[in-house]
Amino acid sequence: MIQLRLKPGREESVRRRHPWLFSGAIAKAEGDGSDGVAEVVEASGRVVAHGAYSPDSQIVARLWTFDGRVPDGDLFRGRFAAARRLREEALPPATTGFRGVNSEGDGCPGVLLDVYGDVAVLDLLTAGTEVWAQQLEKAARDVFAPGELLVRRSGSTRDRGGRPPSPPPSPPAGGRGDLRPFLENGLHFVADVGGGQKTGFFLDQRENRARLRALAHGKRVLNLFSYSGAFSVAALAGGAARAVDVDSSAPALELAREHRRANALRAADEDFVAADVFDEVRRRAAAGEQWDVVVCDPPAFAKKRSDVDRAARGYKDINRVAMALVAPGGWLLTCSCSGLVDADLFQKIVFSASLDAGAPFALVARQGAGPDHPVSLDCPEGEYLKGLWLRRA
Ligand code: SAH
Numbered sequence: 001m002i003q004l005r006l007k008p009g010r011e012e013s014v015r016r017r018h019p020w021l022f023s024g025a026i027a028k029a030e031g032d033g034s035d036g037v038a039e040v041v042e043a044s045g046r047v048v049a050h051g052a053y054s055p056d057s058q059i060v061a062r063l064w065t066f067d068g069r070v071p072d073g074d075l076f077r078g079r080f081a082a083a084r085r086l087r088e089e090a091l092p093p094a095t096t097g098f099r100g101v102n103s104e105g106d107g108c109p110g111v112l113l114d115v116y117g118d119v120a121v122l123d124l125l126t127a128g129t130e131v132w133a134q135q136l137e138k139a140a141r142d143v144f145a146p147g148e149l150l151v152r153r154s155g156s157t158r159d160r161g162g163r164p165p166s167p168p169p170s171p172p173a174g175g176r177g178d179l180r181p182f183l184e185n186g187l188h189f190v191a192d193v194g195g196g197q198k199t200g201f202f203l204d205q206r207e208n209r210a211r212l213r214a215l216a217h218g219k220r221v222l223n224l225f226s227y228s229g230a231f232s233v234a235a236l237a238g239g240a241a242r243a244v245d246v247d248s249s250a251p252a253l254e255l256a257r258e259h260r261r262a263n264a265l266r267a268a269d270e271d272f273v274a275a276d277v278f279d280e281v282r283r284r285a286a287a288g289e290q291w292d293v294v295v296c297d298p299p300a301f302a303k304k305r306s307d308v309d310r311a312a313r314g315y316k317d318i319n320r321v322a323m324a325l326v327a328p329g330g331w332l333l334t335c336s337c338s339g340l341v342d343a344d345l346f347q348k349i350v351f352s353a354s355l356d357a358g359a360p361f362a363l364v365a366r367q368g369a370g371p372d373h374p375v376s377l378d379c380p381e382g383e384y385l386k387g388l389w390l391r392r393a
Pocket of ligand 1: 225228230231246277
């Protein structure tokens with residue numbers, strides 16, 4: 001265990017139970033951090049918190065306890081069990097794909113666990129939690145009892161706060177990735193747990209897919225940044241007349257076809273477009289296309305603070321053109337998963353895009369991630385996903 005002594009005057013954040021301890025707050029470090037445990041003491045010597053130690057990160061420790069308890073296997077089991085109960089109470093029926101443990105939101109900073117049917121993927125996001133891998137794996141097996149447990153060690157390279165960046169999509173080995181089936185609201189999906197993005201699927205959009213399904217009947221849907229086309233599957237299941245997926249990743253579009261087949265839904269070649277969305281929307285807008293529903297769910301444009309201005313321009317640009325593609329009376333679901341672009345800023349950007357597009361929209365609903373992505377009040381940074389449901393006048 002390593003002891004991290006706070007600089008005088010830097011106690012406030014820990015007193016407020018904020019789980020991120022920044023290296024700039026540390027006056028002195030003493031001891032051996034090889035077991036991954038950091039003990040935080042105030043200048044007075046009083047012990048105030050314990051957490052996972054990440055020596056090379058700006059966030060030098062992610063704090064798990066504020067009551068003197070030293071993180072161990074029992075603590076992990078208890079936190080995982082509480083997380084599991086929340087899912088049992090709050091998830092919809094016929095849903096076997098969900099985030100089982102959501103890092104700070106479940107009191108487990110630096111740990112994600114995604115469940116896809118029989119398989120669970122444990123993702124260790126920080127150097128400290130990597131050191132605890134064995135105990136965390138055991139807790140995951142004990143509590144979630146998956147048929148198979150896969151472990152990703154995204155580790156210290158990801159340990160930089162906010163939403164961890166997804167690794168770039170890599171083509172699945174041998175043409176197919178490691179595909180694991182699961183259900184979401186009764187629909188069949190697969191997560192590509194090997195070569196896919198995130199742990200293989202964007203579980204955080206479940207609520208938005210359900211909303212889309214509920215309003216899609218008879219509508220034509222343009223799904224931008226589609227990844228494996230899950231929004232289109234939800235729309236078609238809700239009776240959409242047509243849904244077109246646009247993504248730059250060919251393997252993702254292959255999965256999108258597979259998803260439609262698995263749900264016995266229409267899958268015409270022209271419904272899958274491998275292209276850069278920025279070019280594609282311009283081309284379609286220039287051709288005068290109009291859609292009943294446009295979904296715009298790009299990757300995080302801002303991964304660090306210095307990206308925010310550029311990200312804002314990117315969001316404005318894509319939204320302006322997406323808005324031009326929405327028919328009067330039609331819908332735009334526009335999303336941002338950049339934690340650094342907060343809800344207020346995102347709404348302002350979207351407003352400014354609608355001015356430039358000359359298209360008035362009403363905000364009908366805000367919908368972020370579902371109940372399997374809880375956000376700790378102590379760590380509001382965990383709320384990264386914003387979805388605005390806009391209706392064109
Ligand atoms: N809406 C998806 C998740 C989108 S993730 C879902 O619900 O599952 C973002 C996607 O954008 C990724 O699949 C990535 O391949 C794609 N992407 C990133 N930049 C792109 C670009 N410029 N043009 C097209 N697709 C892009």
